[in-house]
Amino acid sequence: MANHDPEPFRIKMVEPIRLIDRSEREIAIQRAGYNIFGLLAKDVFIDLLTDSGTGSMSQEQWAAIMRGDESYAGARSFERLSEAMYEIFGFQYFVPTHQGRAAENILSALYVKPGQYVPSNMHFDTTEANIRARGGRPTNLVIDAASEPTNRHPFKGNLDIDKLCAFIEQVGAENVPLGMITITNNAGGGQPVSLENLRAVAATYRRYGIPFFIDACRFAENAYFIKLRETGYSDKSTLEIAREIFALADGATMSAKKDAIVNIGGFLAMNDQSLYQRACNELILREGFPTYGGLAGRDLEAMAVGLYEGLDESYLAYRLGQTAYLAERLLEENIPIIEPPGGHAVYLDAGQLFAHIPQSEFPGQALSIELYLEGGIRACEIGSVMFATPDPQTGKIVHPKLELVRLAIPRRVYTQSHLDYVVKTVCKIANRRESVRGYQFTYAPELLRHFTARFAPLEERLPVP
Ligand code: F0G
Secondary structure (H helix, E strand, C coil), rough: CCCCCCCCCCCCCCEEEEEECCHHHHHHHHHHCHHHHHHHHHHCCEEEEEEECCCCCCCCHHHHCCCCCCCCCCCCHHHHHHHHHHHHHCEEEEECCHHHHHHHHHHHHHHCCCCCCECCCCCCHHHHHHHCCCCEEEEECCHHHHHHHCCCCCCCCCECCCHHHHHHHCHHHHHCCCEEEEEEEEEHHCCCCCHHHHHHHHHHHHHHHCEEEEEEEHHHHHHHHHHCCCCCCCCCCCHHHHHHHCEEEECCEEEECCCCCCCCCCCEEEECHHHHHHHHHHHHCCCCCCCCCCCCHHHHHHHHHHHHHCCHHHHHHHHHHHHHHHHHHHHCCCCCCCCCCCCCCCEEEEHHHHCCCCCCHHHHHHHHHHHHHHHCCCEEECCCCHHECCCCCCCCCCCCCCCEEECCCCCCCCCCCHHHHHHHHHHHHHHHHHCCEEEEEEECCCCHHHCCCCECCCCCCCCCC
């Protein structure tokens, strides 16, 4: 049986969690409009909704928080963060933001005009929505292997260079104000991108004169995958690999709530001075003065420490080992997942598990509701609820290739026995899969609808014993 190495930390503070009764869970999910985003956290037992902002900070981070300098301008905390930023990412300039989407908002405001295209391997939902909100057209050009759930390609997050060249030729480089790549590729299963691919992407964007920005949310996990899987990198440190990655780009956005293991924070970094000046103007309008952005001084401190802890290799070995453990245990039970597992999450293949539910009836949504009803587990649909959009020309709904449910693993929070409980719960659902029905919308906003949409079950299901 699979196993993972002991956690490289011990637990000094605990937060009680409680599994409420099945009848209470039924009432809770109904009240939430059958949307797990509408649940109260106190009604959730194991919360795998996201790995974002949900990690446990270390004693060093909490100690750093006590040193927060809350000066409005020029705080020491900003200097400390600047040093870490420069050593790890090497960009000339950055502005702190309250989280990743604020950085994306500013980046889109600076670059994107209506009708323009922004290619990437795959944009995450907030990036996509920020580009659309400016009238732009986010375009996903990940390699085909990404949509083959059992294809164990080591770098399934890679951007397809042939597709990228053809795309730029087709729409014209003048209509591509910037190009991006997401590491790791969250929307495609948390899959890494190789340095070889990053070099080719950077060269392609450069050849067409297109600025290249990296969505760096999970850069440390991506760096560790490169160390483990890419020829020539086993002797390099994750810090060296990170520096090599970012030397290829003109800038980056990051939600520090992921690999910097903080509860809030992010940044937009770049090399171009005039872009930085314009970013500062946007920042002052929306977030705050450039030396604190959307954050308190103490948040900058926690981020400066967390950026290094996120790169620590004993932590990363445990982190990726824990995710691989959950994936292997599920595979042992013949549960379909995206293989190989990514860094921060295991993605259940709801489309395959619930093959009897058509995409228009949201198999992923159905699975996320069953996880809650069966075991008090909260996990997020990444499928048609999140990504199905009408084709701008025909108005016909285009469904994503995969209907997934993401079991995102908060950093340094859950133990192996919590994960064993998750496996047991999934197995119980799989054993009675035929009894599960699809859902329909009763309310859906236009942008980022998964957060606030409400649903109704399509048919009355038989009560489950
Ligand atoms: N880019 C990626 C790849 C992300 O995964 C996220 C957030 C963001 C940008 C936006 O960052 O939340 O700080 O504004 N992903 C979270 C998740 C919400 O659950 O995957 P944010």
